[in-house]
Amino acid sequence: MELLGRPATFSDPPALKDPQGFTTLGAITAVEHDKATVTLHCGEARLRLLLLTDDVVRLRVAPPGASFGRDFSYALDPGTTWHGPSALTVEENDAIVRIQTGALTIQTEKTTCRLQILDATGRILFADEAGPAWENAGSNGTDTVSHVALSARLRPGERLFGLGDKTVTLDRRGHRFALWNTDAFEYQRGTDPLYKSIPFLLSLHDGAACGLFVDTTQRMTVDLGAEANDRLRVEAPGSALDYYVLAGATPLAVLQQFARLTGRTPMLPKWALGYHQCRYSYRNEGEIREVARELRARRIPCDALYFDIHYMDGFRVFTWDRDAFPDPAGLIADLKQDGFQSIVIIDPGVKADDPAYGIARAGHAHDAYIKQPDGSPYTGKVWPGACHFPDFTNPAVRDWWGPLHAELLKQGVAGVWNDMNEPAVFIEDLEEATAITMPEDLRHDYDGHPTDHAEVHNAYGMQMLRATYEGLLRLAPERRPFTITRAAYAGTQRYGTTWTGDNTSSWDHLKLAVEQCLSLSVSGTPFVGADVGGFVGTPDGELLARWTQLGALMPLFRNHTTLGTPPQEPWVFGEEVERICREAIELRYRLLPYFYTLLWEAATDGLPMLRPLALPHPADETIRREAPLGFYLGSSLLAYPVLDAGQIQMNAYLPPVPGGWYDVHTGRHHPGDGGTVVPVETPLDRLPLFVKAGSIVPFQPVLQHVEENPVEELTLHVYPTPGAFTARLYDDAGVGWAFKNGD
Ligand code: MIG
Numbered sequence: 001m002e003l004l005g006r007p008a009t010f011s012d013p014p015a016l017k018d019p020q021g022f023t024t025l026g027a028i029t030a031v032e033h034d035k036a037t038v039t040l041h042c043g044e045a046r047l048r049l050l051l052l053t054d055d056v057v058r059l060r061v062a063p064p065g066a067s068f069g070r071d072f073s074y075a076l077d078p079g080t081t082w083h084g085p086s087a088l089t090v091e092e093n094d095a096i097v098r099i100q101t102g103a104l105t106i107q108t109e110k111t112t113c114r115l116q117i118l119d120a121t122g123r124i125l126f127a128d129e130a131g132p133a134w135e136n137a138g139s140n141g142t143d144t145v146s147h148v149a150l151s152a153r154l155r156p157g158e159r160l161f162g163l164g165d166k167t168v169t170l171d172r173r174g175h176r177f178a179l180w181n182t183d184a185f186e187y188q189r190g191t192d193p194l195y196k197s198i199p200f201l202l203s204l205h206d207g208a209a210c211g212l213f214v215d216t217t218q219r220m221t222v223d224l225g226a227e228a229n230d231r232l233r234v235e236a237p238g239s240a241l242d243y244y245v246l247a248g249a250t251p252l253a254v255l256q257q258f259a260r261l262t263g264r265t266p267m268l269p270k271w272a273l274g275y276h277q278c279r280y281s282y283r284n285e286g287e288i289r290e291v292a293r294e295l296r297a298r299r300i301p302c303d304a305l306y307f308d309i310h311y312m313d314g315f316r317v318f319t320w321d322r323d324a325f326p327d328p329a330g331l332i333a334d335l336k337q338d339g340f341q342s343i344v345i346i347d348p349g350v351k352a353d354d355p356a357y358g359i360a361r362a363g364h365a366h367d368a369y370i371k372q373p374d375g376s377p378y379t380g381k382v383w384p385g386a387c388h389f390p391d392f393t394n395p396a397v398r399d400w401w402g403p404l405h406a407e408l409l410k411q412g413v414a415g416v417w418n419d420m421n422e423p424a425v426f427i428e429d430l431e432e433a434t435a436i437t438m439p440e441d442l443r444h445d446y447d448g449h450p451t452d453h454a455e456v457h458n459a460y461g462m463q464m465l466r467a468t469y470e471g472l473l474r475l476a477p478e479r480r481p482f483t484i485t486r487a488a489y490a491g492t493q494r495y496g497t498t499w500t501g502d503n504t505s506s507w508d509h510l511k512l513a514v515e516q517c518l519s520l521s522v523s524g525t526p527f528v529g530a531d532v533g534g535f536v537g538t539p540d541g542e543l544l545a546r547w548t549q550l551g552a553l554m555p556l557f558r559n560h561t562t563l564g565t566p567p568q569e570p571w572v573f574g575e576e577v578e579r580i581c582r583e584a585i586e587l588r589y590r591l592l593p594y595f596y597t598l599l600w601e602a603a604t605d606g607l608p609m610l611r612p613l614a615l616p617h618p619a620d621e622t623i624r625r626e627a628p629l630g631f632y633l634g635s636s637l638l639a640y641p642v643l644d645a646g647q648i649q650m651n652a653y654l655p656p657v658p659g660g661w662y663d664v665h666t667g668r669h670h671p672g673d674g675g676t677v678v679p680v681e682t683p684l685d686r687l688p689l690f691v692k693a694g695s696i697v698p699f700q701p702v703l704q705h706v707e708e709n710p711v712e713e714l715t716l717h718v719y720p721t722p723g724a725f726t727a728r729l730y731d732d733a734g735v736g737w738a739f740k741n742g743d
């Protein structure tokens with residue numbers, strides 16, 4: 001059976017409901033407040049503002065007769081404590097209620113309850129248009145609320161970044177999106193929705209930055225000026241609205257607040273930053289040993305090899321196909337000996353129709369499966385055939401699932417890859433199998449507050465990853481787990497890494513890889529990558545070379561391709577491409593001390609590793625106008641990946657920074673305090689890379705894998721600027737948790 005799948009089909013963007021059918025808050029009738037909370041009563045409706053700190057506001061809306069809803073969210077980091085604002089004053093006059101914190105002013109119009117949020121210099125960060133609103137299910141307006149909405153003003157020149165892996169330009173303005181996790185095989189530019197739903201936006205306007213996070217896992221429609229250029233509108237099923245406005249002195253500070261809110265990446269094993277080689281699938285022990293042998297023989301550094309679905313016995317999770325892989329422990333030990341970590345895929349579907357399959361039976365014994373409304377387990381088709389699906393929103397089910405990895409760990413597996421967790425389910429009453437998902441009325445535990453699949457859907461993959469991450473941690477507490485997920489909701493970064501799914505071997509996808517990974521980085525998800533070379537289809541040598549150069553600068557650096565394509569490893573395109581790929585991979589290994597420091601900054605300070613140019617330069621007109629697809633790695637390196645076929649020259653825009661820039665390859669200095677465009681030669685073996693004056697970039701010797709030899713020598717490249725400067729370098733054992741004690 002060839003398991004290729006078929007391009008998912010996508011409908012037009014979801015229609016927005018008629019705003020006329022929605023009710024807004026209306027006149028403020030009473031105001032209550034304490035040290036951190038202000039409640040505005042508008043007749044029977046309420047708007048509550050919770051000041052988490054001086055510059056982060058949580059807003060909750062309760063329509064008439066409805067409560068604020070359950071105070072529960074998978075997005076929020078349970079490890080963060082908010083201490084409230086340093087000060088809070090509430091004043092009223094005839095026209096407005098004015099709330100002031102140490103950093104913000106929130107003004108609410110008394111007749112409408114529409115609000116404006118201003119920073120300390122009086123700049124408007126956020127302004128309601130109609131503001132929060134709700135729609136009643138029945139036509140007489142008295143039935144329970146069915147939908148909630150929020151509309152805010154967009155100003156000329158305002159840019160909107162974030163929203164996860166959406167397939168349009170970095171600035172999402174002018175588009176409408178659906179947030180509904182979808183197995184988007186062979187997605188293309190414009191395809192929507194994809195695998196992840198991260199309802200976070202970063203607005204940049206007039207040099208000021210502001211974040212908006214709408215915390216609902218329901219299928220949401222987000223219109224960013226598509227319907228009306230000057231209006232943002234989000235709409236979702238539900239009866240209460242829960243959202244956050246995050247301010248900060250800089251765009252990066254806003255992202256750090258969002259990281260405080262939804263969590264940071266855990267520290268990963270250092271080898272996670274190495275080069276990874278994958279394909280769907282290395283089919284047997286011989287094939288994977290062969291790849292390992294080639295990589296070492298050709299001196300192409302590599303740290304991880306992947307076992308895609310064919311390692312399993314009939315795609316039964318937590319089993320091995322013993323004909324193809326007779327001795328997993330022996331194989332994995334040999335690979336480890338050569339410096340390769342083994343990562344296995346685990347899907348959510350548990351084969352249902354085999355009475356001899358112990359995992360499936362145990363699932364029944366634990367009452368672990370998602371249920372139909374009548375209480376019986378739901379059955380849907382995926383690779384193994386008929387499957388049941390664990391309800392990862394049930395803590396008892398997560399506790400059951402996690403330890404199922406014990407045997408794999410004993411066999412030496414070092415990482416787990418969660419796929420198909422949108423969740424994807426096939427329907428076969430169509431002409432060909434197509435990927436869809438399960439019925440929306442299925443029942444979930446939702447951590448003790450039973451609800452339907454519609455509400456859980458976008459968080460399902462995240463809760464699967466959580467079960468995996470927590471399980472690995474429980475089984476081997478001394479180790480840093482390594483996990484990857486395809487589906488995600490806000491906060492997923494607390495449980496591991498992610499990639500952008502089934503992309504295509506094309507130049508446009510190379511560009512998309514930049515856009516998607518930068519956008520995920522803006523959306524709280526720092527450890528990201530796109531399949532190098534493209535998953536669907538076959539790259540030519542030039543595309544693979546350019547993609548490997550780009551991948552060498554992405555946190556997750558994995559070459560992967562689909563079933564039935566020719567080999568895509570770096571050596572199959574001839575000697576020149578092999579050399580270029582090797583050099584790119586070697587550059588990555590030489591820069592590991594720099595990357596590892598970025599990982600640590602992401603894990604501790606919530607700073608993204610990859611940064612669109614607009615983040616450090618929110619007021620730069622050239623960046624706003626031309627939106628060049630260069631990006632920062634941390635705060636020192638600036639990359640301009642080559643994204644077009646045949647391109648041997650580019651004009652790179654170097655933003656204004658004191659002291660200018662240096663070309664990493666030539667050492668040439670480009671003064672340009674005021675921002676300059678420099679011509680750069682880009683022969684196939686050259687990836688344009690610049691470093692900001694006033695930086696120190698640490699290089700280590702090339703290793704074939706991160707644990708090959710202890711690094712005894714670092715070379716610090718110092719890029720001077722007039723005056724003193726500092727740089728930060730972080731290192732630790734690369735594994736384990738001793739660093740938490742300062743080791
Ligand atoms: O649709 O496990 O995105 O990386 O190789 C096929 C097989 C299911 C989709 C993943 C891809 C993986 C493949 N999976």
